[in-house]
Amino acid sequence: MTIKDIARKAGVSVSTVSRALNGHPDVSEALRKKILEIVRAEHYVPNSSARDLVLQESDTIGLIVRGIGNPFFTELIPLIEEAIVRSGYTPFVEQIATGADEIRAGAALARSKKLRGLIFLGGRFDYTEEDVAVLSVPFVCCSYTNSFGTLPETSYSSVSIDDEKTAALAVTTLTERGHKRIAVILDTMEDHSISELRYRGYLSALRDAGIEPDPALVVETNAFTMPEAYRGIRRLAASGTEFTAVFSISDSMAVAAIRALVDAGKRVPEDCSVIAIDGIPFTEYTVPVLTTLVQPTRTMAERSVSTLIGVIEGRGKHRHLLLETGLRTGGSVRPRTV
Numbered sequence: 001m002t003i004k005d006i007a008r009k010a011g012v013s014v015s016t017v018s019r020a021l022n023g024h025p026d027v028s029e030a031l032r033k034k035i036l037e038i039v040r041a042e043h044y045v046p047n048s049s050a051r052d053l054v055l056q057e058s059d060t061i062g063l064i065v066r067g068i069g070n071p072f073f074t075e076l077i078p079l080i081e082e083a084i085v086r087s088g089y090t091p092f093v094e095q096i097a098t099g100a101d102e103i104r105a106g107a108a109l110a111r112s113k114k115l116r117g118l119i120f121l122g123g124r125f126d127y128t129e130e131d132v133a134v135l136s137v138p139f140v141c142c143s144y145t146n147s148f149g150t151l152p153e154t155s156y157s158s159v160s161i162d163d164e165k166t167a168a169l170a171v172t173t174l175t176e177r178g179h180k181r182i183a184v185i186l187d188t189m190e191d192h193s194i195s196e197l198r199y200r201g202y203l204s205a206l207r208d209a210g211i212e213p214d215p216a217l218v219v220e221t222n223a224f225t226m227p228e229a230y231r232g233i234r235r236l237a238a239s240g241t242e243f244t245a246v247f248s249i250s251d252s253m254a255v256a257a258i259r260a261l262v263d264a265g266k267r268v269p270e271d272c273s274v275i276a277i278d279g280i281p282f283t284e285y286t287v288p289v290l291t292t293l294v295q296p297t298r299t300m301a302e303r304s305v306s307t308l309i310g311v312i313e314g315r316g317k318h319r320h321l322l323l324e325t326g327l328r329t330g331g332s333v334r335p336r337t338v
Contacts, residue, residue, distance in 0.1 A: 003017055003018065003044075005042070005044075006035065006038055006039060006042065006044055009038050009042075010031075010034055010035050010038055012031070012035070012088065013059075013088055013089075013313060015058070015059030015088060015089060015116075016031070016035075016059075016088040017035055018059065019059060019088070020032045020035040020036070021035070021039070027088075058113065058114035058115060058116055059088070059089050059090050059116065060089065060090045060091070060092050060113050060114065060115050060116060061084050061089045061090070061091055061092070061115060061116055061117050061118070061119065061305075061308065061309075062091075062092050062093075062094065062106060062109045062110065062113060062115045062117070062118045062119070063077070063080055063081070063084075063091055063092065063093045063094070063118075063119045063121060064094055064096060064102050064105050064106050064109065064118060064119070064120050064121065064123075065077060065093065065094070065095040065096065065121045065122065066096050066097075066098065066100060066102045066120065066121065066122040066123050067097075067098045067122045067224075068095050068096070068097060068098070070122065070224075070252075071251070071252050071280050071282065072143070072250070072251070072252075072278050072280055072295070072297075073121055073122060073143075075280065075281065075297050076121060076142070076143065076297050076300065076301055077093060077121070079297055079298055079300075079301035079302075080119060080121070080142070080301040080304060080305060081093065082301075083301050083302045083304075083305035083306070084305050087305055087306070087309050089116065089309065092109070092113055092115070094109055098224070102120050102122070102123040102124070103123075103124075103127070103131055103132055103134060103135065104134065106118045106120065106135060106139065107134040107135050107136070110135065110136055110137050111136075115137050116137060116312050117137050117138045117139060117140075117308045117309070117311070117312050118135070118137055118138070118139040118140070118308075119139065119140050119142050119304050119305070119308060120139060120140070120141050120142060121142050121143060122142075122143060122144060123141060123144060124149075124192075124193070125144060125145065125146060125147045125148045125149065125192055125193045125194070125197075126146070126147075126148040126149040126192050127146050127149040127150075127151040127156075128149055128150050128151060129150070129151060129152070129155070131149075131151075132151060132155070132156070138156070138157075138308060138311040138312060138318070139156055139157070139308070140156070140157040140158065140159060140304045140307055140308045141156065141157070141158040141159070141160070142158075142159055142160070142300060142301070142304040143159075143160050143295075143300065144158070144160050144193075144194065145158045145160050145163075145320065146158065147163075147197060148192040148193075148196075153318065153320060154317070154318055155318065156318055157304075157307045157308065157311065157318045157319055157320065158320045158321070159300055159303045159304045159307065159320075159321045159323065160300070160321075160322065160323070161277075161295055161322065161323050161324070161325055162322045163194055163197035163198050163201065163277075164197045164198065164200045164201040164204070165201060166198070166201065166277055166293050166325050167197070167198035167199070167200070167201025167202050167205070167247070167249070167277065168201035168202070168204045168205040168208075169201075169205075169293060169325070169327075170201075170205075170247055170275050170276070170277055170292075170293050171184075171201065171202050171205035171206065171247050171275075172205045172208070172209070173275055173291075173327065173333065174245045174247065174273060174275060174333065175205060175206070175208075175209035175211065177273070177333065177334070177335040177336060178335050178336035178337070179244050179245040179273060179336045180209075180211050180244070180336075181214075181217065181242050181243040181244050181245070182202075182206065182211075182217065182243065182244070182245045182246070182247055183217040183218070183219060183233075183236060183241075183243045183245070183246045183247070184199065184202045184217065184218055184219065184246070184247045184248075184249070185219040185221065185229055185232055185233060185246060185247070185248045185249065185253055185254075185257055186198065186199055186218075186219070186220060186221070186249045187220070187221055187222065187223065187224050187249070188220050188222060189218065189220060194249065195224075195249055198249040198277065199218075199249075202247055216239070216241045217236075217241065217243055219232040219233060219235070219236050220232070221253070224250070224253070225253075226252055226253065226255065226256035227256070229248070229252075229253035229254075229256035229257055229260070230256040230257070230259060230260045231260075232257075232260075233246065233256070233257045233260035233261060233264075234260045234263065234264060237260065237261065237264035237265075237266065238264070243272065244271075244272060244273065244336050245272060245273040245274070245275070245333075245336075246261070246272060246273070246274045246275075247275055247276070248274065248275070248276040248277075249276070249277060250276060250277060250278055251276045251277070251278035251279065251280040251283045251290060251292055252278075252280065253276070254274050254275070254276035254283070254290055254292070254332075255283060255286055255290065257274055258274055258286065258290070258332065261274070268288060268332055269288065269331065269332050269333055269334035270334065273291075273332060273333040273334055273336075274290065274291070274332040274333070275291045275292065275293075275332065275333050276290060276291075276292045276293070277292060277293045277295070277325070278292060278293075278294070278295055279292050279293070279294025279295050279297075279325075279326075279328060280292075283330075284328075284330075286332075288330065288331030288332045289328075289330040289331045289332065290328075290330050290332050291327075291328065291329055291330035291331070291332045291333040292327075292328050292330065293325040293326070293327055293328075294325055294326050294327070294328050295323070295325055296323050296324070296325070296326075299323055300323060303321055303323070307319055307321070
């Protein structure tokens, strides 16, 4: 009788049996009792109080967060940790800078912590097979996809929204309310990342509405930060370029844009409407409340974890999920009346 036999009889993972034998508090009393009854019935004797089992098979899942201080990630991190613990595994979180290499960081963490798998929260959109060859464990891209890469879809998983489609929905919300001079604020137009995808959606929605895109209405910040978003909108307002609405690729940049508009003497939404994507909770308390396309963070976290564990335990295959957003009406968008 081995620990794998005990796990099979109990209908749980090997790591759960190991934690039950070691007295981990994240195993319920009912489940612990069930496992111990099977252990006694089968006369199973753990090696070295199960410490050897821990060395043989870790129960840890790594979470690499690329982008320290991103408020959208701040909301997702505890949800992912919670889902990992509920699934009988132990989370280990490591945060890295926006420009850092998440794949290298994940590979190093996988070796040092004997990880079972990895979740990348934020990362590049252009992986190749050579890039991920250093990874020895399965992984999930959470909140982004490999849209610009060549990595075979069967070799990894992803859980995200459709960035291009969601951006188009945001801009269509404005065009349906009579807005034609719609500015967009983003990092860069061709970054092979989230900015480029959402910029494509912006262009698509304008053209579907019969509006010719105007390069003068594109505000590139070259940084995904609130200070740069503020400065970008102040430059646009000072340029004399006419616009009645702003589409921001993120909530945090939209909050900075609203402040910039107010400081430039414009009222939101009376003089200029603002819409964004994310649904960060604190934007429910801005004045006015931000109108935004809300990402389903809890579903995103749970699907990322369940997909990864399915691959780890051999119950599932890699898959790619695109989740729907929902419009939070807010108060920052008003129909254009002139």
